[in-house]
Amino acid sequence: MSKRKIPSHAHTALDRAAKAALARCTASLSPAAGLLAWMDWACHLANAPGTRLALGELAFDQATRLGQAMAAGASTAPDPALDTDRRFSDPAWQQWPFTLYRQQFLLTQQWWDAATRDVPGVQAHHAQLAAFAARQWLDMFSPGNAFWTNPQVLRQTWQEGGANLARGARHALEDALRELERQPPAGADGFRPGKAVALTPGKVVFRNRLIELLQYEPATAKVHPEPLLVVPAWIMKYYILDLSPHNSLIRYLVDQGYTVFCISWKNPDASYRDLGMDEYLAEGVDAALGAVNAIVPGQRIHAAGYCLGGTLLAIAAAALAREGDTRLATLSLFTAQTDFSEPGELGLFIDESQISMLEAQMARTGYLRADQMAGAFQMLRSYDLLWSRLVNEYLLGQRRPLNDLMAWNADATRMPARMHAQYLRRLFLNNDLAQNRYPVGGRAVMLADLRQPIFAVATERDHVAPWRSVYKLHHLSPAALTFVLASGGHNAGIVSEPGHPRRAYRILERAAHAASLPPDDWCDQADRHEGSWWPAWVRWLDSHSGPARARPPGMGAPRLGLPVLGAAPGAYVLEK
8 A cells, every 4th residue: 555645845835836827816815715605594594594594584574664765665664674875875875776775784784794693503703704705895895885866966067067076986997006106105105204204312322233213312310210012013113102293102201301212123125934833922022122222221121012913012021930030020012912712803814714815925025015904904994994995085076185094094004924924824824813823932932820910901892802802801811901992993082082073982900810890891990081091101100110300312322333223213114
């Protein structure tokens, strides 16, 4: 009996080449993942006569309601059950025949939501993927997206004699040309780092192949003795935390008497393909901590991490705790997940089939392009990021001027192939960190080893790191944990400066080793406050810091090999 032949490197390379070629035709989405979800849903629905009967009854009831609306004509009253969709909030949608278009679409959406939910036997991931796909297809055919069925567009066209459509055509042509040339959106050039954003005065005091470390100049005569290190996500430019002067979190911290350092990540190219999570820990967080220790010797460090930067910081802190290293005074984690068992809708794009396709693409290029990841986020918020924009800019002819946050969002970064595959597999797919399997230096780390006080912030409308997922840190670490739930989304909820209108937050502290509340109970018991959460965080930092009586440290430490290398924002943030 012959031995089973093991695929050679050439066979594997051929498989990857085929997947990479397919990915270029499918916007990096795995057709197999979608087909598996559809087959799972369709087969189980076919073998569920009771569910099909219920769906048939729902369709009959909806057809009856729609027929009654058609018969009533212009005298039909709005359906309260369908009157909550903000796409149709304009009063013109209550007029005939647009109210009929609207009701027909929303009833269809209601039916498909029922059809893809609670089908017995369907895997949860497949059910979510089927429901998501149905929503995406339906959104394409919303009456609000078409010229002839949108009353706002028809009214605007009548009032302007079609000038709005001419402006929209120019906008569409400009955007198409910019997309072909891989140029940023119109207006983004006005927000160049160091010119209009990222203006907090500072210096580059350390550089290696992965990071530049920025040290910010003091704004007060005396400072707290403990420095503060900010670790942003490596999938974005750091200056979301240093946008315009009025909404810069870094400037705010400097003004409160803190010596602030911030990592600025390198925008990697193909030569970085083999760098993994270990390098991002060692040459990122660990290297930055060493530099801060040299510049501000003898002081423990406050560390704050944002998004995946917070996840990386939590891993680094657990590794330090395992070794008995007590350099970190506190941890602050903003929209940072540590348990990925329920990552929200982003998990729709993370399964073995999808990751395998991404790995094949990255094996060819050496990195993941920013636009490949941006497409997934765009689908998660298709109305806000796609359809409403197309209607406003191309049909109504109303281009909204870019603000600093929108321009930052378009200034995206690449990710090395190995690192991106590792964090998708280890964190999202396998949930190794929460399961105490995540290796650092060949040994697993445990968040249960964390003992320093933790300040964690989540946001109410976060599609990237849902707040209930961020909340799971309560179950992983016994440390004293102050948890904040802020209004807004993943980015706007963090860029929430004092004085920003319509901002609020809830806050509640859990003592060290105390029992945790279920998330809904936490919401009921947490104190609600109007305004920004930034002052609450600074008060918390103050409570774990020495008084602001120390002289500010010098910029860099030339005698220790850390000379000033240039002015902030540095060189890495400007790389395209």
